[in-house]
Amino acid sequence: MLASQETGLVIVVALVVITLTALAGSHADRVSGTTVNNFLNSNTLIQVATDASFFAIMAIGATIVIISGGIDLSVGSIYALAGVSMALALRALGQASPGTIVVVGLVTCVGVGLLCGLLNGMLVVGLRVHPFIITLGTMWVLRGIAFVATKAESILVPFSLTGVTKASLGLRGGLYPVPMLVMIAVTILGTLYLTRTVMGRHIFAFGGNIEASRFAGLALGRIQLGVFAVSGLTAGLAAFLGASLYGSASSGDAQGYELYVIASAVVGGASLIGGKGSAIGAMLGALLIVLIRQSIRTLHFDQNYEWIVIGCAIIVAVVIDRWSAGVTTRRLSRSAASSTGITT
Amino acid sequence: MRFRLTATALLAVTGVIACGKGAETANDSTKTAATSGAPVAHSDSVLRIAMIAKSSTNPVFLAARTGAEAAAKDLSEKNHMRVEVLWLTPPQEDGQVQAQRIQQAVNDGVDAVLISCSDAGKVTGAINDAVDRGVPVMTFDSDAPQSKRFAYYGVDDNKTGQQTMAELATLMGGKGKVAILAGNQNAPNLQHRVQGAKDEAAKHPGMQIIGVFNHVETAQDASAEVVRVDNAYPDIQGWAFIGGWPLFAQSLLTDQTFTKLKTASVDALPAELAYIDKGVVPVLLAQSVYEWGNIGVRTIFDKVHLKKDVPQTIPMELVRVSKENLGQWAKQLQAWGFTDVDPKYLKM
Numbered sequence: 170m171l172a173s174q175e176t177g178l179v180i181v182v183a184l185v186v187i188t189l190t191a192l193a194g195s196h197a198d199r200v201s202g203t204t205v206n207n208f209l210n211s212n213t214l215i216q217v218a219t220d221a222s223f224f225a226i227m228a229i230g231a232t233i234v235i236i237s238g239g240i241d242l243s244v245g246s247i248y249a250l251a252g253v254s255m256a257l258a259l260r261a262l263g264q265a266s267p268g269t270i271v272v273v274g275l276v277t278c279v280g281v282g283l284l285c286g287l288l289n290g291m292l293v294v295g296l297r298v299h300p301f302i303i304t305l306g307t308m309w310v311l312r313g314i315a316f317v318a319t320k321a322e323s324i325l326v327p328f329s330l331t332g333v334t335k336a337s338l339g340l341r342g343g344l345y346p347v348p349m350l351v352m353i354a355v356t357i358l359g360t361l362y363l364t365r366t367v368m369g370r371h372i373f374a375f376g377g378n379i380e381a382s383r384f385a386g387l388a389l390g391r392i393q394l395g396v397f398a399v400s401g402l403t404a405g406l407a408a409f410l411g412a413s414l415y416g417s418a419s420s421g422d423a424q425g426y427e428l429y430v431i432a433s434a435v436v437g438g439a440s441l442i443g444g445k446g447s448a449i450g451a452m453l454g455a456l457l458i459v460l461i462r463q464s465i466r467t468l469h470f471d472q473n474y475e476w477i478v479i480g481c482a483i484i485v486a487v488v489i490d491r492w493s494a495g496v497t498t499r500r501l502s503r504s505a506a507s508s509t510g511i512t513t
Numbered sequence: 514m515r516f517r518l519t520a521t522a523l524l525a526v527t528g529v530i531a532c533g534k535g536a537e538t539a540n541d542s543t544k545t546a547a548t549s550g551a552p553v554a555h556s557d558s559v560l561r562i563a564m565i566a567k568s569s570t571n572p573v574f575l576a577a578r579t580g581a582e583a584a585a586k587d588l589s590e591k592n593h594m595r596v597e598v599l600w601l602t603p604p605q606e607d608g609q610v611q612a613q614r615i616q617q618a619v620n621d622g623v624d625a626v627l628i629s630c631s632d633a634g635k636v637t638g639a640i641n642d643a644v645d646r647g648v649p650v651m652t653f654d655s656d657a658p659q660s661k662r663f664a665y666y667g668v669d670d671n672k673t674g675q676q677t678m679a680e681l682a683t684l685m686g687g688k689g690k691v692a693i694l695a696g697n698q699n700a701p702n703l704q705h706r707v708q709g710a711k712d713e714a715a716k717h718p719g720m721q722i723i724g725v726f727n728h729v730e731t732a733q734d735a736s737a738e739v740v741r742v743d744n745a746y747p748d749i750q751g752w753a754f755i756g757g758w759p760l761f762a763q764s765l766l767t768d769q770t771f772t773k774l775k776t777a778s779v780d781a782l783p784a785e786l787a788y789i790d791k792g793v794v795p796v797l798l799a800q801s802v803y804e805w806g807n808i809g810v811r812t813i814f815d816k817v818h819l820k821k822d823v824p825q826t827i828p829m830e831l832v833r834v835s836k837e838n839l840g841q842w843a844k845q846l847q848a849w850g851f852t853d854v855d856p857k858y859l860k861m
Contacts, residue, residue: 196622199647205622213620220613321698321727323608323634331638343646415612417634421699422609466601466617473569476604 178437178453185460193467208467215344217463218456219414222352223248223407224426225455228433229359230286230403232451235434236363237396238376238443239300243289244404245426246311251281251408252418253315256324267329274330275409282405283398285311290397294390300397308427315420323419326412334413348410352452355403359448362399372396376443432483433458458482558594560818562810563618565611565628566602567655567700571730572761572782573802574602574629577653579850581627581806588814596814598806599623606697606730608632612639615650619643625817627809629654633701636660651813653805655702663816666808666827668800670702673779674709674755676831678720680777680796681753688719689750689775692742694735696756698727706755706779723749732762743770754778757797760785766793781834783846783854789839790858799832799842803849 186209193208207213227244234241255278262273285307292303335345363369375382375392383389412418437454439446461482465475564581566574578600585596601618603610608631616639618626626643630636630652640650640660649663656665681691693710696703707725714720723746728738735758743749752771754760757780765771765788772793778785781799788794808827815821834842840861847854 199622207621210620213617216613216616216620316698321704323632323699323701325634335638343642411609414638415609415635416638417608417632419608419632419634419699421606421632421697424607425605463617466614467621469599473604 175438175447175449175453178450178457182453182457182460185457185464189460189464189467208463211340211344213463213467215346215349217459218349218352219345220463221452221456221459222348223411223423224429224433224459225352225452226355226403226407226410227400227426227430228437228451228455229355229448230400231427231430232434232437232439232446232448233359233363233372234300234396234400235431235439235441236376236443236446237372237392238379239293239393239396240304240431240441241289241300241397241400242304242427242431243285243308243311244400244430245423246308246315247282247285247401247404248408248411248423248426249418249420250285250311250315251278251405252412252422253319253324253420254278254281255409255412256326256418257318259327259330260324267332270327270329271333274326274413278409278412279402279405282401282403282408284401285404286398286401287394289401290394293397294393300393312420312424319418319420321420323417325417330413331416334410345414348414351406351410355406356448356452359451363448368392368395373444376445378444429455429458432479436483560588560594560596560625560814561599561623562597562813563599563601563614563621563623563626564806564809565614565618565626567611567629567631568606568730569600569602569604572784573757573780573800574805576782576802576849576851577629577805577809578602579806580803580808581810583803583850584807584810584814588811592818594818596810598810606631606700608635608699612636615639615643619646619648623648625813626650627806627813628652628657629805630657630701631655631697632699633657633659649813649817651809651816653809654800655700664812664823664825664827666805666812666829667702668829668831670705671709671712673798673800673831674706674711674753675713676709676798677706677753677755677777677779678710678713680798680833681751681775682713682717682720684775684777684795685720685751687717690721690723690746690748691751691753692723692746692749693725694739694752694754694756694759695725695727696730696735696758703755710753710755728758730756730758732758732760735759736762736764739765739771740768743768743774749774751775752777754780754794756780757782757785760788760794760797763787766791779831781832781842783843783851786834786839786843786855786858789834789836792836795835797834799834801829801832804829 190206190209193206195204195206198205231241231244255274258277259270259274289304289307293300334347336347337344338346340346371387371392375387375389433455434446434451436457437450458479461478462475566577568574581598585598588596601614611631612635615626626648637657637660640657640662643650644661651664652662653666693707695707711722714722726738726742728734739759751774757778759765760778761784776794777796778794779798781797785797789797812823816823840858843854843858847859
């Protein structure tokens with residue numbers, strides 16, 4: 170069941186969809202000749218979900234880090250390194266069966282992502298340096314490794330890999346629902362992890378009150394290691410989808426994506442001071458940001474305003490979220506005070 | 514929930530207001546592309562072309578956009594129809610975003626796509642999907658040769674690199690230590706230019722390349738890279754700029770180290786003409802960047818509307834700009850719609 174904040178996001182996403190549908194206009198479909206809405210058509214909707222899927226999958230991992238009170242600036246670089254590692258591994262593999270290619274590609278991508286995440290976690294825990302600094306450093310280091318490894322070349326991945334991500338799954342040609350389905354699956358897994366596992370509850374406890382967690386005997390280092398590992402893993406998975414869908418990987422991939430990912434998490438309700446956030450919120454946040462970008466193009470507005478719009482949206486979301494949290498806290502205080510008969 | 518709802522509603526409102534403001538105030542050619550904020554249901558009398566350059570912060574692509582919109586206007590008037598150019602260029606170079614924008618354009622029902630590929634590998638699949646869905650694609654500046662695009666218009670990049678290094682070799686008397694300024698390391702067209710420059714340098718035994726230097730493709734980043742390299746290699750004697758990025762700013766005009774070096778560069782936009790005038794960069798090899806858009810739109814019109822056969826490769830020749838033809842080139846830039854040409858060059 171959705172929490173109130175996710176319900177609000179769902180309503181807003183729905184409102185944006187309705188508004189875009191109403192204002193988008195229509196065109197004659199090139200194949201069927203029928204008139205289709207410029208926004209509310211299967212191609213555009215799946216494309217929006219596909220565009221959001223890379224951010225959303227990474228944002229779910231990043232949200233888990235944020236809930237723990239940390240931050241991961243290296244997700245874009247992990248994405249690039251995982252993608253090029255997969256492409257290089259598949260190039261080295263040469264001719265192989267489609268199944269082997271997919272397995273090797275997925276294992277390489279997710280494995281490299283996981284290793285990068287573990288590296289971040291170990292550095293944060295071992296060096297006792299703030300995650301912002303550690304991941305700022307690894308952001309450059311990992312992209313640098315990708316650059317050196319590829320010599321700036323954009324490496325093509327085998328068609329059999331592209332065929333998996335571009336599988337139509339029974340839909341008509343030109344519709345590729347796999348990234349969207351993976352995004353939904355990761356959202357469900359992320360939700361279960363955060364709300365139904367002991368580790369998930371520990372992450373909330375750690376981010377909500379680190380001192381209380383320490384006194385409660387939680388393994389703080391293991392929690393931090395775990396959250397960065399998950400973040401790296403989701404970045405690796407997103408890289409697998411991205412590289413296989415678009416057919417190549419390069420060291421320049423996903424530059425600046427860390428900001429979209431953090432923005433998705435924050436718009437989705439994650440608190441940068443920790444203790445608050447959800448996988449569904451991260452997914453909806455990514456979807457909302459991509460919808461805002463899409464609206465600029467669907468309504469044929471000047472796309473040069475895209476960064477301004479997204480920037481304003483993030484600031485407004487965070488400011489009002491903080492304001493709402495303050496109001497809620499005051500209400501709870503008043504309620505508690507009145508129930509105990511204490512007046513202030 | 515109420516607060517979250519308010520927050521996110523404000524998000525949407527902020528976006529719409531900002532976009533609307535953008536559309537209202539845009540007095541540039543976005544209005545040519547879409548004559549009103551709301552999309553227009555198109556008929557046979559409308560040809561909609563999505564133009565996706567590498568980066569909307571690079572002036573050469575803004576010139577290409579001007580050329581595309583001029584061609585669209587001219588074709589619209591001559592053929593009593595509407596040719597629209599939809600500018601879908603990402604703010605910064607990103608092959609994945611370009612691929613997404615091709616998909617968006619096709620979903621939006623455009624009639625053709627004109628693209629300069631940041632990463633051929635990334636956009637080839639999207640180009641092929643677009644063609645499979647009946648939307649022809651043409652490339653300019655940077656090609657995706659393995660794709661199903663019907664035509665490419667641009668310079669031979671290997672030859673461009675060769676010409677740049679050949680000009681530098683002439684300036685330096687065929688000997689000396691030189692560096693290559695190379696822009697985005699992932700752009701295949703620039704990689705080919707670098708290779709061409711290296712091949713040419715190899716023909717001059719006295720020329721030694723100390724390095725190839727990549728950078729973010731803005732004037733500031735490029736200028737800073739040049740200064741950094743000049744400081745790091747005190748024995749450097751010349752530069753081959755395979756793109757004109759640092760010359761879009763004026764800082765190197767007065768840089769004491771740089772002005773003592775010999776430089777040959779690709780591109781000759783208005784901001785760069787002062788470098789020729791002052792003799793800092795005696796030779797610029799101009800790409801007719803305006804023609805990327807102009808020829809691109811006209812070729813698409815021929816192919817899609819007139820159903821003509823067009824060549825798969827349309828070569829663009831570089832124009833050698835020096836003090837001798839500076840005035841003539843300045844007038845050409847002005848005729849192409851550049852408003853920032855220094856009047857003193859127009860009087861030459």
